Amino acid sequence: MNGRKIVTFLGVVLFGLALAIGQAGPAQAADTIKIGVGAPLTGDAAAYGDNIKEGVGLKVAEINAAGGINGKKVELVFGDDLCAPKEAGTVGTKFANDKEIVAVIGHVCSSATLAAMPIYIRKGLPCISATSTNATIGKVSKGWFFRNCYTDDYQSEFLANYAQKMLGLKKIGIFYEQNDYAIGLKDAFLKAAKGLGLKVVGAEAYTKTMTDFGPQITKIKAAKPDGVFISGYYQQGALIARQAEKAGLKAVIFGGDGLDNADYIKLAGPSANGSYLSVPFLAEASGPAGQKFVAEFKKSAKRDPDWMSANAYDCMAILAEVIAKVGPDRKKIRDGLAAYNSPEKAFKGITGKTYFNEFGDCRKPAFVKTVKDGKFAPAKQMQ
Structure with missing residues (x-):
């Protein structure tokens, strides 16, 4: 085989491989829906990250066991932000540049969310936090941030x-x-x-x-x-x-x-x-759906849930409902979240009704816990 034929042959082979890869890549990606989860998984605040991981994981297990979202399984991609701005920026960049990640649950700490937010805005990646309560986040998010918790x-x-x-x-x-x-x-x-x-x-x-x-x-x-x-x-x-x-x-x-x-x-x-x-969530004050969550959480995590786990569970549930309606498209998911904009259009989850104002903030009730005999217990609630 002379040089020209070899070059032609290799070109055909490489083109065929590229075509095969190009066909296989999207097909494989289409089988799953990727959600980023930004949380402190190591370091001093790792206990917070564990709560988020357990809550989101429980909901994803339920979704996938029921066949996924429109037949597609949900895959979680975790990013360890250490509850710190610098690391959150790194995690945010990783999530935003991965085109298969269609939304982010996070971050846990407000400082981490504020650090990652400009990245999500530039790349058009919707973010919903179960825990970030700093009041300024929504005002700088340009419509790409939502929270399932009250503000400070x-x-x-x-x-x-x-x-x-x-x-x-x-x-x-x-x-x-x-x-x-x-x-x-x-x-x-x-x-x-x-x-x-x-x-x-x-x-x-x-x-x-x-x-x-x-x-x-x-x-x-x-x-x-x-x-x-x-x-x-x-x-x-x-x-x-x-x-x-x-x-x-x-x-x-x-x-x-x-x-x-x-x-x-x-x-x-x-x-x-x-x-x-x-x-934001008190198991003893929750309804039947909340009580079911508590029982399932205890079974899977071998401990009592806290409010972070409950809110994270609902964040995943909200995203699942939106994606089922609009598909795994970043902008459409953002618009779908924004559509929960009144009590009548609220998402009904284990933590109650969730709906957002123009800043992605939600108004939800607060409860009080106390420590009694070395354990958390409901305190007398304010009417």
């Missing part, structure tokens, strides 16, 4: 009212972590407290790497508060609760949904008893 301004107003009316508190000391979630929650609480006439006697900042809160506790203790508001996540919240009790700071500890994790109790020990926290 609502949560803070609720907490301030609960502290005053249900707990009878008058003087509040604040500890807040220096991140988007905690600062937003703290700022909104200060505004709500002022409106109610609650006196804030001090606000002490901390970072997620701190382990000794002695100086901050000493300052707050000197102001003699009857309540301590922890605006942050469970890891440092537990240390503050434990060290405050050791220092003789006698005040009721309460906080936002960032404290809702079994590890808060494990890390704080007996000092966690008597703490109060707000949550």
Whole structure:
């Protein structure tokens, strides 16, 4: 075979291979629907990521067992963002550049969501978060972000009212972590407290790497508060609760949904008893569908679900319903989510009705849990 014939032969072979690959690739991709899940899967906040993974995974297992979405199985693609902006940017870029990923569930932490959001906007990738409560996210998302949870301004107003009316508190000391979630929650609480006439006697900042809160506790203790508001996540919240009790700071500890994790109790020990926290989902207050979810979750995860798992389950359910209607197309999914825009058009899930305003925010009720005898239990709810 001479040189020209060899070149021609190889060209035919390569063209045939390219054609075969081109035909096989889309056919294989069409068999599945890929959903990205951005969450902290390792590091200090890995317990949050585990909650999201369990909740989304349970719903996907149900969907696939029933035949998938329009006959296509759902495949989850996980990205470990460590609850940190830098890593969230990397994960967001990976998701956005993978054209087979049609939507993202995430991110968990507000700082991570804010970091990834510009990437999703540029690439036209819809994102629905089960947990990011910072109020500014929706206002900068240009219609590509939705959340299945209340915002921090609502949560803070609720907490301030609960502290005053249900707990009878008058003087509040604040500890807040220096991140988007905690600062937003703290700022909104200060505004709500002022409106109610609650006196804030001090606000002490901390970072997620701190382990000794002695100086901050000493300052707050000197102001003699009857309540301590922890605006942050469970890891440092537990240390503050434990060290405050050791220092003789006698005040009721309460906080936002960032404290809702079994590890808060494990890390704080007996000092966690008597703490109060707000949550978007309370198993004891849920209807039949919620109770069924709780039973199935306990069976699969071998533990009680928390609000993050429940919201993540509903996020996947919402996406499944939208994709079944409009297909696995990013823009159509975005438009389909935006169509849930009123109580009459709401998605009815285990966490109640979910519908979005023009910023992708939803208005859902808050509940209160307390720690009693080393376990989370429903607190008296505010009417």
